[in-house]
Amino acid sequence: MLELTTDHPHLAPLLDLVAGRLQAPSGEWRQEIQINEHANLNQPQAKPLVLVCRGSDLPGETGGHVVVFDDVTVLDQAQREAAWAEVARRLAHEVKNPLTPIQLAAERLHYKLSGELSGEQAALLERATSTIGSQVEALRRLVDAFGDYAKPKPPRMEPMRIKDAIFEVVDLYASGDQAIAFDVDLDPSLSTQPIVADAARLSQVLLNLVRNAQEAHPTGHPTIRIDLSSSDRLGGSVCWQISDNGPGFSDEVLARAFEPYVTTKPGGTGLGLAIVKRIVEEHGGEIELANDQTGSLGGAVVRIWLPQPT
Numbered sequence: 001m002l003e004l005t006t007d008h009p010h011l012a013p014l015l016d017l018v019a020g021r022l023q024a025p026s027g028e029w030r031q032e033i034q035i036n037e038h039a040n041l042n043q044p045q046a047k048p049l050v051l052v053c054r055g056s057d058l059p060g061e062t063g064g065h066v067v068v069f070d071d072v073t074v075l076d077q078a079q080r081e082a083a084w085a086e087v088a089r090r091l092a093h094e095v096k097n098p099l100t101p102i103q104l105a106a107e108r109l110h111y112k113l114s115g116e117l118s119g120e121q122a123a124l125l126e127r128a129t130s131t132i133g134s135q136v137e138a139l140r141r142l143v144d145a146f147g148d149y150a151k152p153k154p155p156r157m158e159p160m161r162i163k164d165a166i167f168e169v170v171d172l173y174a175s176g177d178q179a180i181a182f183d184v185d186l187d188p189s190l191s192t193q194p195i196v197a198d199a200a201r202l203s204q205v206l207l208n209l210v211r212n213a214q215e216a217h218p219t220g221h222p223t224i225r226i227d228l229s230s231s232d233r234l235g236g237s238v239c240w241q242i243s244d245n246g247p248g249f250s251d252e253v254l255a256r257a258f259e260p261y262v263t264t265k266p267g268g269t270g271l272g273l274a275i276v277k278r279i280v281e282e283h284g285g286e287i288e289l290a291n292d293q294t295g296s297l298g299g300a301v302v303r304i305w306l307p308q309p310t
Contacts, residue, residue, distance in 0.1 A: 017053060018067055028056040096143045099136050106132040145275070155198035155282050162238060162306070163191040165199055166226055169206045173214075180214060180221060186228040190238055195306060201279045206242070208272040209302055213244040216300070222246050225297060230308075234286065237305040246299040248291035257289050280304055 014035055032052050051069050058064035110129040117125055163186055173180045206226075213222045222244045231239040258277040273289075280287045285306040292301045 014051065014053070018055070028054070030054045095139060095146075099139055099143070102132065103136045106136075145272075155201050155279075157196050157198060159194040160197055160199040160202075161192060161194055162197075162202065162228060162240065165202045165206060166228070168203055169210060170226075172207075173210055180210065181223040183223065183225040185225070187230060190228050190230060193308075195238060195308060197283050197306065198279075201282070205276050205279050205304070208276050209242050212272055213242075213246055213300065217244070217246040222299070223297060231305055233305045234284070234307050236308045237285070238308055240304040240306065241301065242304075243292055243295060243297050243301040244299040245297040248298070248300045249289055254289060254291075258287075276302075280306070283307070 014033060017031060017033055030052065032050065035049050035051065049071065051071060053067060053069055055065060055067040058066055106129045110125065113125055114122065166184065166186070170182050170184060174182055210224060213224055214220055216222075224242065224244045227239075227241040227243075229239045229241075231237045233239070253273075258273050277287055283306055285304060287305075288303045290301045290303070292298050295301075
């Protein structure tokens with residue numbers, strides 16, 4: 001008698017599938033399932049594993065059953081990204097078309113009526129046209145994000161220093177009404193060593209991550225630590241770690257890391273991390289999300305590995 005047992009509860013969906021098929025009438029079968037390969041391994045990032053299972057009875061008097069598993073996780077992710085890119089492209093096209101007429105109509109109303117109204121009516125016109133203008137600009141930013149994800153431009157790979165991209169963003173966010181406290185620790189040997197990359201794209205990576213930390217923090221004033229160190233990963237790489245003192249990543253985000261339109265922030269598009277992942281992969285790098293379990297900040301952690309030039 002075949003006994004299906006395991007010390008890893010995260011395999012339960014797979015075992016339940018096989019057990020059910022063994023009790024069903026004979027014949028060939030095929031089914032796709034997802035299991036959480038890290039659910040019982042105390043891993044910070046739960047990555048779904050997609051398997052296509054095929055089974056069939058063995059001929060002969062002794063009987064038996066053979067089951068073949070194909071890991072299609074990478075293919076499944078590629079298909080999802082392609083589908084989301086098409087959605088983003090269509091949304092960008094449909095949203096972009098009416099933006100200019102809306103903006104022009106609001107400006108025309110303001111121009112025609114501002115000299116004829118006074119008092120409360122003039123103030124109402126000013127507020128209304130200002131609101132239309134700000135919301136059109138917000139939609140334009142959304143369309144730009146859709147465009148970045150759906151059809152990114154080829155990167156301009158040139159020698160640059162990661163240090164320059166880091167301090168460009170730090171200087172931008174370290175002052176102003178929404179100032180962010182930064183703690184930057186860069187390996188001196190890597191600060192001046194150039195890598196071949198698109199400087200603007202790497203700045204966009206950090207901008208997106210800083211913006212995410214700011215929007216997720218309860219007060220909007222997070223503390224962000226940026227570390228730069230060397231790593232053996234990828235046969236030799238620069239490890240770029242960004243951590244904060246916010247609430248961290250939710251289980252939903254960790255389980256569906258980098259999938260477009262997954263967000264827990266009100267009004268968020270869920271495109272920020274998807275774009276970050278695409279930029280990192282364009283540079284031959286890798287990225288990983290986690291929550292800080294042992295560090296002093298205790299929030300979200302993003303680790304990025306970029307190949308070092310040989």
